[in-house]
Amino acid sequence: xxxVHVAELLxxxxxxxxxxxxxxxxxxxxxxxxxxxxxxxxxxNSESPPIRIDTLPDAQxxxxxxxxxxxxxxxxxxxxxxxxxxxxxxxxxxxxxSCEVRxxxxxxxxxxxxxxxEFFTEAPHFxxxxxxxxxxxxxxxxxxxxxxxxxILPQQLTTEAGMLILTVFSPQLLPIGTITFTxxxxxxxxxxxxx
Numbered sequence: 001x002x003x004v005h006v007a008e009l010l011x012x013x014x015x016x017x018x019x020x021x022x023x024x025x026x027x028x029x030x031x032x033x034x035x036x037x038x039x040x041x042x043x044x045n046s047e048s049p050p051i052r053i054d055t056l057p058d059a060q061x062x063x064x065x066x067x068x069x070x071x072x073x074x075x076x077x078x079x080x081x082x083x084x085x086x087x088x089x090x091x092x093x094x095x096x097x098s099c100e101v102r103x104x105x106x107x108x109x110x111x112x113x114x115x116x117x118e119f120f121t122e123a124p125h126f127x128x129x130x131x132x133x134x135x136x137x138x139x140x141x142x143x144x145x146x147x148x149x150x151x152i153l154p155q156q157l158t159t160e161a162g163m164l165i166l167t168v169f170s171p172q173l174l175p176i177g178t179i180t181f182t183x184x185x186x187x188x189x190x191x192x193x194x195x
Contacts, residue, residue, distance in 0.1 A: 036085075036122040038186040039157070041066060041131075041164075043117045043179075051111065051135065053147060053168065053177035061138035062147070064179070065108025066119040071130035071154060082129035084121045092116040107136045107144040126154055126185070133179060135168055148176050160185045 043050045043064070051062050068084040089109045092099045094116070102109060104119075111117055123129060131152040136144035150166035161184045168177045 035188055036124055037126065037188060038120060038122045039084075039126060040184040040186070041119040041152075041181045042183070043111060043181060049113065050180045051177070052179075053135075053137075055176060056137060056147070061110065061112075063108045063110045063136040063138075063144050064117065064119075065104050065134040065136070067132045067134070068121060068129050069132060071128055082123065082126075084123045084126075084129050087119055087121045090116075090118040090120065092118075108134060126157060129154060133166060133168075135179065146171065150179055152181075157183060157185060160187070 051064075053060070066087050068082050068087060070082045087104060089102050089104055090099060091102055091109065092115060093112075095114045109117060133150040133152065135147045135149065137147045139145040148168040148170050150168045152164060152166065156164060162182070164181045164183060166179050166181070167175050168179055170176045
């Protein structure tokens with residue numbers, strides 16, 4: 001199965017299995033995107049595990065945080081400001097049969113093998129937006145400690161759906177592993193007739 005079909009299948013699973021809750025009430029999908037594009041990044045669960053760090057065991061607990069930042073390909077370019085909305089995370093728990101939209105904490109959101117995580121944001125376009133993926137591991141004190149960082153540049157989002165295998169770099173800028181995402185870019189409906 002090609003990467004585009006896998007990404008679309010995962011997106012459909014999220015849409016069909018998730019009942020989003022806000023303040024205890026059920027919230028329905030508000031419909032088509034009319035003015036902004038949406039980027040969805042899912043930890044690629046068919047890659048088991050989707051996070052591989054050479055110096056840590058595969059059973060290690062991780063937390064993932066995705067942040068947006070301004071990006072210019074050339075220094076002489078006049079850059080617009082990256083206008084991404086706050087990046088939130090959908091958490092689908094297969095064991096509990098639940099799906100919730102959450103805000104990312106200081107150390108992102110913990111990845112558990114029985115969950116699907118989808119980070120999502122909206123913007124008018126993603127031309128001037130890059131994304132930093134910070135990876136944390138469980139520390140002995142019950143907190144999280146930084147392990148490494150990966151980046152997603154606009155040039156990597158060349159199609160509407162695909163897979164990204166990102167190199168994770170240590171704070172000393174040494175490659176220490178990979179993190180795998182599928183992504184889906186959903187663009188606004190153009191010239192949609194009003195009802």
